[in-house]
Amino acid sequence: MKPTASKASAAEDRPVGDGTSVHLGPLAELVGYSLRRAQLAVFQDFIVKMKDFALRPAQFSVLAIIQANPGLKQSQVSEALGINRANFVALLDELEHRNLARRAPSPDDRRSNALYLTPQGEAFLAEALQHLQTKHERRLEEVLGETGKRQLLDLLQKLASLG
Amino acid sequence: MKPTASKASAAEDRPVGDGTSVHLGPLAELVGYSLRRAQLAVFQDFIVKMKDFALRPAQFSVLAIIQANPGLKQSQVSEALGINRANFVALLDELEHRNLARRAPSPDDRRSNALYLTPQGEAFLAEALQHLQTKHERRLEEVLGETGKRQLLDLLQKLASLG
Numbered sequence: 001m002k003p004t005a006s007k008a009s010a011a012e013d014r015p016v017g018d019g020t021s022v023h024l025g026p027l028a029e030l031v032g033y034s035l036r037r038a039q040l041a042v043f044q045d046f047i048v049k050m051k052d053f054a055l056r057p058a059q060f061s062v063l064a065i066i067q068a069n070p071g072l073k074q075s076q077v078s079e080a081l082g083i084n085r086a087n088f089v090a091l092l093d094e095l096e097h098r099n100l101a102r103r104a105p106s107p108d109d110r111r112s113n114a115l116y117l118t119p120q121g122e123a124f125l126a127e128a129l130q131h132l133q134t135k136h137e138r139r140l141e142e143v144l145g146e147t148g149k150r151q152l153l154d155l156l157q158k159l160a161s162l163g
Numbered sequence: 164m165k166p167t168a169s170k171a172s173a174a175e176d177r178p179v180g181d182g183t184s185v186h187l188g189p190l191a192e193l194v195g196y197s198l199r200r201a202q203l204a205v206f207q208d209f210i211v212k213m214k215d216f217a218l219r220p221a222q223f224s225v226l227a228i229i230q231a232n233p234g235l236k237q238s239q240v241s242e243a244l245g246i247n248r249a250n251f252v253a254l255l256d257e258l259e260h261r262n263l264a265r266r267a268p269s270p271d272d273r274r275s276n277a278l279y280l281t282p283q284g285e286a287f288l289a290e291a292l293q294h295l296q297t298k299h300e301r302r303l304e305e306v307l308g309e310t311g312k313r314q315l316l317d318l319l320q321k322l323a324s325l326g
Contacts, residue, residue, distance in 0.1 A: 014243050022243040025231030026292060031303045031312065032209055032220055035202040038322035040245045042195045045325055057195055068188030080177050080185040082203045129189060140194045143321050149194065152318045158306050159201035162208055 049135040053128045058083060058091060063117065063125045066101055071114045073106055100124055212298040216291045221246060221254060226288045229264055234277045236269055263287055
């Protein structure tokens, strides 16, 4: 650790479990690396806070998208979330098994399935969202500040539409 | 799409390939979801721009960490980067196979390997970093603006030290 710890230099080192401080070198200034580190920390907090719901971030996102777009096709949901097909099928199998979501033949494309929440899924998602907002998202807002969260979402939106 | 498209409402929908607009519902305002979407877009840009180097983001990070900390133990590098052990071993095997990095017995722990770049790895990383800065990172800076990038890195740093 450097003796003159400024805000910037604090981010250049990363402590690991055995007390060693690992220098990040050029990584500390790269957007992609910083995004990944933040995402891992935020997902970890999500998983811990949502333990009683046995809900991973991707499962939550799928339920939320289905609720906001009932009847959407499987392929549209997986594309909107950037989840690859194989992982998405397994994820959906689990949500069906837990009786939270269901597949039904798509009215306008017989080769494709349309997705819906079950009544149980609707109730589960409402409760999960409430818990998420008060336990997880509020914690992030404390860390970022209200203005900081707004700035962050705007900047992330710019990156998401990079393509 | 809502007729009164404000900055915020534009982020609430996500177009998919077939022209459908998927409503994001509560996801649009969640930090974790927004981080994930931005990270996927940024990593995609990284992969495209670094195609000639056949370098994925995780491989690049490992090379950069080894260069900044020659002789660091395998477990310390994987922990610093948040890569799980099995994936890390496979990743390192590939870097060794390409003669970019090498394992050597750790001087202070015989059960563990210390990691070094090869001379070829040093030259490769220098060239890759140069290419990355001019092709990928500069593009992100154009999208974010200079102040925006600084703000983003500061906010992401706050989230990364959430634990």
